[in-house]
Amino acid sequence: MSNYGDWQLGTYLAGLEGTRPEIPMHFAELARRAEEQMPPEIWSYVAGGAGDEHTQDANVRAFQRYGLMPRMLTGAGERDLSVEVFGERWPHPLMLAPVGVIALCEAERHGDLTTARAADSVGIPMIASTLMEDPLEDVAAALGGTTGWFQLYPPNDRELTESLVRRAEAAGYRAIVVTLDTLTLGWRPRDLSIASFPQLGGLCLANYVSDPVFRSRLAVPPEEDMTAATMLWASIFGNPRLSWDDLAWLRSLTSLPILLKGICSPDDARRAVDAGVQGIYCSNHGGRQANGGLPAIDCLADVVDAAGDLPVVFDSGVRSGADVVKALALGATTVAVGRPYAYGLAVAGQAGVEHVVRCLLAETDLIMAIDGYPTIASLERSALREVR
Numbered sequence: 441m442s443n444y445g446d447w448q449l450g451t452y453l454a455g456l457e458g459t460r461p462e463i464p465m466h467f468a469e470l471a472r473r474a475e476e477q478m479p480p481e482i483w484s485y486v487a488g489g490a491g492d493e494h495t496q497d498a499n500v501r502a503f504q505r506y507g508l509m510p511r512m513l514t515g516a517g518e519r520d521l522s523v524e525v526f527g528e529r530w531p532h533p534l535m536l537a538p539v540g541v542i543a544l545c546e547a548e549r550h551g552d553l554t555t556a557r558a559a560d561s562v563g564i565p566m567i568a569s570t571l572m573e574d575p576l577e578d579v580a581a582a583l584g585g586t587t588g589w590f591q592l593y594p595p596n597d598r599e600l601t602e603s604l605v606r607r608a609e610a611a612g613y614r615a616i617v618v619t620l621d622t623l624t625l626g627w628r629p630r631d632l633s634i635a636s637f638p639q640l641g642g643l644c645l646a647n648y649v650s651d652p653v654f655r656s657r658l659a660v661p662p663e664e665d666m667t668a669a670t671m672l673w674a675s676i677f678g679n680p681r682l683s684w685d686d687l688a689w690l691r692s693l694t695s696l697p698i699l700l701k702g703i704c705s706p707d708d709a710r711r712a713v714d715a716g717v718q719g720i721y722c723s724n725h726g727g728r729q730a731n732g733g734l735p736a737i738d739c740l741a742d743v744v745d746a747a748g749d750l751p752v753v754f755d756s757g758v759r760s761g762a763d764v765v766k767a768l769a770l771g772a773t774t775v776a777v778g779r780p781y782a783y784g785l786a787v788a789g790q791a792g793v794e795h796v797v798r799c800l801l802a803e804t805d806l807i808m809a810i811d812g813y814p815t816i817a818s819l820e821r822s823a824l825r826e827v828r
């Protein structure tokens with residue numbers, strides 16, 4: 441049984457003896473504090489999105505159009521928020537989304553390791569990005585026994601793709617998340633005006649420079665010529681020709697479950713099922729890739745219906761426990777957050793990530809307690825109404 445409401449009362453009210461928590465409780469305040477902490481170009485990279493950021497904002501606002509129907513006397517005094525994913529039972533339906541450059545949200549630039557330790561400490565699975573400042577093996581070790589999934593940007597080099605997948609499997613990651621919405625980078629005016637992509641400065645390329653196949657493509661080792669390594673990365677990262685026909689090959693690389701990230705269309709969800717993958721990840725990359733799209737939460741229900749028995753992970757715009765509850769009611773198996781924990785890390789390191797996770801879980805749990813939903817299964821779609 442998970443009663444995070446007790447955690448909230450026990451830790452914050454008793455432990456802090458009536459004082460206010462150091463780390464902000466509201467997302468807007470957390471973001472403001474993160475902006476103060478971070479170098480401006482990193483802040484704008486993390487906080488920014490595609491185009492005029494209309495879709496990024498719409499992702500967040502769209503949650504307000506859904507409301508949960510409260511039900512009384514349903515026996516929700518004790519809740520069970522556990523979910524089953526790929527044969528594992530997790531106590532909570534929350535995950536840390538892959539955030540390349542999470543390393544840079546911390547001054548020491550080891551944010552991947554710090555996030556992994558936080559994930560382990562709160563018992564929340566982490567999805568480790570292809571773009572990390574520490575190699576995937578070290579991040580897996582920092583996760584201890586906690587579930588890690590590896591997010592793959594499949595480069596336009598099959599041998600390198602295979603090497604990354606095999607390394608992830610050997611390191612103990614338990615699923616591969618293939619991101620399909622970033623085969624080409626989006627139009628991001630903030631990055632074009634105030635800074636460039638951190639990767640182009642040679643940052644967060646540890647998984648490439650540590651890779652034997654990547655190294656074999658270079659005349660000189662990255663330690664001696666990082667500029668050449670960075671240029672090689674820039675030439676192999678984009679893979680816009682990847683197609684559904686490549687999925688059988690990707691599927692053949694590993695016995696781990698594969699999820700496809702960036703699915704918003706039910707037709708694509710059906711194609712994913714046909715392609716033999718094990719999970720679907722409904723997301724629009726937090727509005728960072730293509731502006732002018734639908735809010736991701738508005739795509740979720742149809743994707744869930746098309747996904748059949750496959751688990752569906754959701755992210756994009758989740759800022760509160762109320763949002764987590766709504767995504768679960770729309771059928772998500774688990775819900776992930778990106779920027780919220782990046783800001784937590786920037787403000788207070790490992791404790792900041794843990795704080796963000798605990799606050800999300802506490803609010804999720806309390807809403808379910810008050811509104812009478814003792815389990816995730818009890819949160820049926822009919823529990824949500826459109827706000828008129």
Ligand SMILES: Cc1cc2nc3c(=O)[nH]c(=O)nc-3n(C[C@H](O)[C@H](O)[C@H](O)COP(=O)(O)O)c2cc1C
Pocket residue numbers: 485486487499537538539540541569570571591619701723724725726727728755756757758776777778779780
């Ligand atoms: C700074 C930043 C870097 C990201 N890098 C990756 C990445 O390397 N791989 C990936 O699949 N998604 C990446 N994402 C997208 C997240 O996984 C997730 O889809 C998104 O952040 C969810 O939206 P939210 O930030 O509104 O929670 C990144 C997001 C941010 C903010």
Ligand SMILES: O=C(O)C(=O)c1ccccc1
Pocket residue numbers: 540571622625637639725728
């Ligand atoms: O910033 C991102 O969202 C992201 O995923 C990415 C991936 C590769 C290069 C640059 C950005």
